[in-house]
Amino acid sequence: MSLINILREPDSNGLRVPDQVEDTLLVKTEGETENENERVTFVEYRFPNSDVIVHRSCHLTLKKMPIDMSGIAQPLI
Amino acid sequence: MHNKRNLRLRSFLAGGIRWANSQAMCTQFKIDILNGLHAFGTSVVRGATTKDSFKLALYLASASRGAGDTVYNTTGELAASGNYTAGGNAVTNATVPAATGTTAFWTPSASVSWANLTSSGSFDAALLYNDTSASKLAVAVFTFGAQNVTAGTFTLTMPTNDASTGLLRIA
Numbered sequence: 566m567s568l569i570n571i572l573r574e575p576d577s578n579g580l581r582v583p584d585q586v587e588d589t590l591l592v593k594t595e596g597e598t599e600n601e602n603e604r605v606t607f608v609e610y611r612f613p614n615s616d617v618i619v620h621r622s623c624h625l626t627l628k629k630m631p632i633d634m635s636g637i638a639q640p641l642i
Numbered sequence: 643m644h645n646k647r648n649l650r651l652r653s654f655l656a657g658g659i660r661w662a663n664s665q666a667m668c669t670q671f672k673i674d675i676l677n678g679l680h681a682f683g684t685s686v687v688r689g690a691t692t693k694d695s696f697k698l699a700l701y702l703a704s705a706s707r708g709a710g711d712t713v714y715n716t717t718g719e720l721a722a723s724g725n726y727t728a729g730g731n732a733v734t735n736a737t738v739p740a741a742t743g744t745t746a747f748w749t750p751s752a753s754v755s756w757a758n759l760t761s762s763g764s765f766d767a768a769l770l771y772n773d774t775s776a777s778k779l780a781v782a783v784f785t786f787g788a789q790n791v792t793a794g795t796f797t798l799t800m801p802t803n804d805a806s807t808g809l810l811r812i813a
Contacts, residue, residue, distance in 0.1 A: 570758055570793040583760075583793060603786050608794075622794030629807040630784055 569610055571619035591619070603627055672746030672812040676739035686775070693738075694774035696781065698754050698798065699730030701767040703788045714771040714778035724760030731756060732773070737803055747808030753799040761796070764788045768798065770809075782810060 569588050572581040591610040598605045603625055610620040674680055678688075697714075701707050705718020714729065722728040734752035741747070766788040770781040789796065801807040 572760060572793045598787065600787075605787060605789070607789075618790075618792055620794050621790060621792040622796070623789045623791055624795075624797045624799065625786055625789065626799040627784065627786070627801045627809070629801055630809060 569620050571610065574612070574615065574617045574619065586619075602629055666744065669741045669744045669746060672744075673739050673741050675812065676746055676748050676810065693735060694772050696733045696735060696750070696770060697730045697773045698733055698768045698770055699728075700726070700756075700761070700765045700796075701769065702762070703764045703766040705767065707767050707769055707783045709783070711769065711780040711783060713780055714769060714773075715780075720765055721762035723762060725758045726756060726761065729773075730754075730768075733770070740803075742805035744813070745805035746812045747803065747805050747810060749803035749809040750800050751803075753797050755795060755797040756791070757795050758793060759791045759796050760793055761789070761791045764790050784809070 567588050568585040569591060571584050571586050571591075573584050575581050588610070590612070592613055594609045594611070596607050596609075605623060605625050607621060607623045609618050611618055671680070678694075699714060700720045701718045702720065707715070707718060716728060719728060719730075720726045731754050733750040733754055736751040737749065739746055739748040767783055767785045769783050772779040772781060800809055803809075805811065805813075
């Protein structure tokens with residue numbers, strides 16, 4: 566059991582209040598996406614029977630950035 | 643017979659070992675650029691010989707950061723709320739620029755992380771800029787798949803620091 570930082574679901578005014586909740590009270594979803602440039606792992610928490618994400622953490626690993634600076638010298642004409 | 647053999651040997655040496663100039667940007671120059679040793683235009687008086695500090699700032703997917711950026715820009719940056727501070731976080735720079743083959747490269751030496759962050763929207767870009775320079779000179783914009791973070795941690799782990807994947811590469 567551990568405490569998870571969350572943002573409470575929006576109240577009647579649409580405000581979301583920070584809080585901490587035991588992880589056993591939440592539904593946890595983990596996922597992973599990957600392409601040639603990056604790898605992303607994430608974890609999301611929702612209250613049971615709710616679609617609202619109250620916590621989402623993300624770890625993004627850059628594998629290769631598709632930019633560089635070409636240093637090819639131009640010919641002197 | 644002996645002269646013919648010498649003639650063939652001289653012909654082989656003339657054709658086999660070919661001395662020639664090759665057009666190239668010097669690899670050391672590429673490293674020196676990363677170390678700030680050249681100024682082809684008006685430069686600045688540097689206060690010290692120590693390395694500069696760099697930061698990464700995060701930008702909303704709706705922003706328009708890119709090659710045209712000259713300095714750190716607050717337009718489109720994540721709002722300074724939800725534990726995000728305007729200007730972003732410092733990058734750890736413990737590895738000096740290097741080169742393999744003819745490609746010079748540099749990569750921050752540690753991940754950059756935002757704890758207990760709630761992003762003000764979906765973000766998909768980070769601007770690397772020079773936090774030591776008075777005007778916060780821009781270095782590069784890196785884009786990635788759009789992310790949202792809610793009361794969580796966003797960690798940006800750097801690519802392997804080498805000539806093919808380093809964050810900054812001069813090939």
